[in-house]
Amino acid sequence: GESVGLHLPTLSVQEGDNSIINCAYSNSASDYFIWYKQESGKGPQFIIDIRSNMDKRQGQRVTVLLNKTVKHLSLQIAATQPGDSAVYFCAEKHGSGNTGKLIFGQGTTLQVKP
């Protein structure tokens, strides 16, 4: 399953399929990006990050792709599991040094069908 566009609030996928969650960011000067996962009733949890000098980074079952040309970020989840059901946020860092604020996207709800 795949979400497209600036903001697709819900993505529904079958268990075992790959998921792709997309995010368009606003500031071409942003140099750092994070994906967060927020389960119901909990605070956001860090999943993976990427700096602007990279275009791909892999973690455990997750891959983040960065396309600076079109200011687009995506999170790919391999072999999606029921425990992946959550809201996923992208965030971009504004500002220099260690004091940059994070600007969060609206979030995409991932629903995994058994």
Next chain:
Amino acid sequence: DVKVTQSSRYLVKRTGEKVFLECVQDMDHENMFWYRQDPGLGLRLIYFSYDVKMKEKGDIPEGYSVSREKKERFSLILESASTNQTSMYLCASSLRWEQYFGPGTRLTVT
């Protein structure tokens, strides 16, 4: 592991009350943040702090104030709670850019 704790998971207050939301982190992080999260609006930054006794306004500071007397503790204060401040409040801390979040406080103002 970084741990960010918030004083309450759920809180119900009356209009006009003064409300304190406490946040503590145990990783000696310089930076601390307060957000509110509302359906359809995402996470919005209320206030942040880069050092003890230092604070800066975020995107929606009206109706809120903060206090950072110790490095590990960052308090959000609603001087006179109003019903439009009913929300989920999230605290976060960071050493550099990656922010670690607490579990959130769901505040209801009646």
